[in-house]
Amino acid sequence: MKIGVVTFPGSLDDRDAQRAVRLAGGEPVALWHGDDDLKGVDAVVLPGGFSYGDYLRCGAIAKFAPVMTQVIARAQQGLPVLGICNGFQILCESHLLPGALTRNDHLHFVCRDQRLRMECVDTVWTNAYAPGEEIVIPLKNGEGGYVADDATLDRLEGEGLVIARYLDVNPNGSLRDIAGISSPSGTIVGLMPHPEHAVESLTGPSTDGLGFFVSAVQSLVGSR
C-alpha cells in the first residue's frame, strides 16, 4: 500500500509521517508540492509544519500548490487523505472539510502530550481504534482552535463525523472540544494533534498514534 506524504516548503513532520507509514506496514512515497502527479499512491498524508511560512493564513497558499490540484480532485473522488495539524488547516482552506482553524484562544503556542477520546471509528483513518478509546499523542500548534457555525457543528455531531475530542483540557479553544473531523465518506480526515509523533516508545509519549496509519493500511488492503 503506497501512502504519499506531501512536502511543502515549510513542512516539518513529513519525515515522521513517512516513518509512521512504514511502521504501520505501508510504503511511504515522498510527494513534492510542485509535483503534478501523485505517483500512483493509494492515499495521501498532508503533514504538519508551516507551509509557505503560514503567510496570509495557515494553509491558504498551500491549497494552490500544483500537487494540491490533484489531491483535491482525487480526494473528491474518494482518495483517502489525512491532514495533520497544518494538513488539517490545508484541508479546511481547500473546503474538503468544513470549518476553519484559528488562533489559539489564549494566544500561546501550545506543545503538550494530549489525551483524546476517539469517537467516530468508521473512517479509513480511525478504524483500528475502539469507539470511546482514550489515547495520548503530542499536540503542538499556535492556530489550532477549530471553529465552524452552529449548524455545521450540529451536523458534524449529528452525523457522527467528530473523530476525536480533547480530554482534560481544551488546549486551543476548539469549539465543542473538537480535535478532529471526517468527511461523510470517511475518507478525508483532519486532526490537530500529531499521531505520527506517537508511533515508537523511544520518542513518543505512547504508540497510540500508530492506529491512524494502521487503519489506512488495513482499509486499503481490504479494498483491494
Add this chain to the structure above:
Amino acid sequence: MPRVVVDVMLKPEILDPQGRAVMGAFGRLGVHGVADVRQGKRFEITLEGEPTDEALADLRRMAEELLSNPVIESYTLRVES
C-alpha cells in the same frame, strides 16, 4: 496609479484573541473607555492600468478565494483614486 484596497476582518461571531490582547494593552497603558478591538488585514493592490470591470471582477475573486477565508472572514473592496 489606481489602487484597490481590500480589508479583511474576522466575522463578528468569531473570537478574535489578538484584538482582545490589544484591548488589554489599552487598559494597561491608561486608555479607558474602549468597548472592543478587532484586528484585521488590509491589502493595498496597485494596478498597472485603469480599474476596469474585468480587473475588479478578478480582484473580487481573489478577495474571496485567496485574501479571505469566507468561513471565518468577510471583506470589503474599494478603489482609491
